Amino acid sequence: MQRRRTGTIAVASALGMTAVLGGCGLTGDSGEVTLKLVAADYGDSKANSSQVYWDELATAYEAKNPDVNVDVTVYSWNDVDRKVREMVEDGKAPDLAQIGAYSDYADQDLLYRADDVLSIPVQANFVSQLSTAGRVNGVQYGLPFAASTRVLFYNKTLFAKAGVTPPKSWDDLADAAEALEAEGVKYPYALPLGPEEAPAETMQWMLSGGGGYTDDVGTYAIDSPQNVTTFTWLKDELVDKGLTGPVAPGKLNRADAFAAFAAGDVGMLNGHPTLMKTASDKGVKYGMVQTPGIDGASKNTLGVTDWMTAFKKNGHQEAIGDFLNFVYSDENVLAFSRLYDLLPVTTSASQVMSTAEEDENLKPFLDELLLSELYPVGKTSWASVSADIKKRIGQAVAPGGSPREVLGQIQATAMRAGSVE
Incomplete structure (x- = not known):
């Protein structure tokens, strides 16, 4: 979309030459x-x-x-x-x-x-x-x-039907997801690890497990023990138990997960502020709580x-x-x-x-x-690392997948890309 205006401005193509009309x-x-x-x-x-x-x-x-x-x-x-x-x-x-x-x-x-x-x-x-x-x-x-930041959105109607309360920890989340699944909820927990915004969902979960993309001195630590533990738990306790819905996490994009929440098909998911209007417009009664962490509410969240x-x-x-x-x-x-x-x-x-x-x-x-x-955007290698996360992270929780192996592959990409910084 381009701005069309009259007067002294000649509107150029977005890929055309910028019109410079002398000095300012x-x-x-x-x-x-x-x-x-x-x-x-x-x-x-x-x-x-x-x-x-x-x-x-x-x-x-x-x-x-x-x-x-x-x-x-x-x-x-x-x-x-x-x-x-x-x-x-x-x-x-x-x-x-x-x-x-x-x-x-x-x-x-x-x-x-x-x-x-x-x-x-x-x-x-x-x-x-x-x-x-x-x-x-x-x-x-x-x-x-x-x-924007992220909080956990949950469907109040579905939670009441399943007889569960908003989760504070990973175990709470898994228990709620099982109860929602037993009530026939299509996506008890929507886990969008598809390419649209995989780095965000990935980092949110890493932070909730005490990890992240980098360590305390800013070095990539994607395959840290904390991150391996986080994705192993996701695979074992949510994905392998069929609690993340009919679409494989690696193929589920954020926009589709948000649309499913607005349609009343999702029990809970990580969301940012724009989901409020989307859900309200569709009449979904929702609540928001701090992202659950490994032992209670997460101490850090994604910005x-x-x-x-x-x-x-x-x-x-x-x-x-x-x-x-x-x-x-x-x-x-x-x-x-x-x-x-x-x-x-x-x-x-x-x-x-x-x-x-x-x-x-x-x-x-x-x-x-x-x-x-926030993402380590100050690293010139981040674009390459982000692209590799989008490509690979869904494999970490796929059937037969190895969280340790996949995170190690992404770490190797990060180290190669970071070596030229």
Whole structure:
């Protein structure tokens, strides 16, 4: 989807040449400049497409900055990272890209540093965990844009029918799943280890077992004893007992699991804030609790953030910076977060949301954010490791599969990819 506008802007193809109309008034020149922005779509229909959000934001900014035009193209999450990569490879990088990763571009010295384009107050206002995750070798290149955490969603109607209460531990979860299965629930626990978002479900379970993708010093530890124990338990206690539904976990994608929950076919699953609206719209009565851990509620949870990146290619440093300072105002951060049931990435907006009555349903996720751990996105090897997790992790719980062997294979990929960092 691309923004179509009249006036002085010639709308170019997303893969075409960015229109540069002279210098930017912000730099003291008399001409105009067009900033090319590529963004991901968080909407689920044309009516709430992110294109609408960005169009309104760009119009508001241009009204105050007549020498700067903002040309926005929005792609689905299935396409946006690939589209940006193709633009960069073709020598036609956008000025700004709101995407899923940043470290490979930072490693190639293609990005402005955060302090090149943001005012000190704006940069200092990022939630600390997110700001830290945006760093490569101690320098921040990734600008957090949208965040979410995970909690366990459960179907209150199905739980009441099965006579079980929300689980606090793995054993509780397994017992509840058995009771749900006995009542004919299609997916007692939905375990989406399919390629769409396997790294998220994988990390959530690893954290609940006291592990994770890396150790305390940041070295990959994918085949750690804790992680092997976690996936062995998943295979033995849930998958092999038929408690994860009719679709093999390695073939079940998050979107399909969420749709099944909204259809009333799932007893419980890990979910992020957008599932609330999806379930409510279908009339599902749901509850949310902290992710169960090996001995009780998990001490850590998964945090996910998407990134804004600022490319050097077109040299629009001042215009980029001024626009980003506008994007990260509390008003705009809150508007985007509320529109898509996401968490603010700035401290000041988070404080507003934590006390606002209209945001009460997001508070459980907001509380989790302070305890969350994020993907090791600062590692340039993460893209390769993430891809290998998507490819292999379902095999760890498949019939005849070996969690130790599969996690060892992914660890080997991580060590090879990490050796060049």
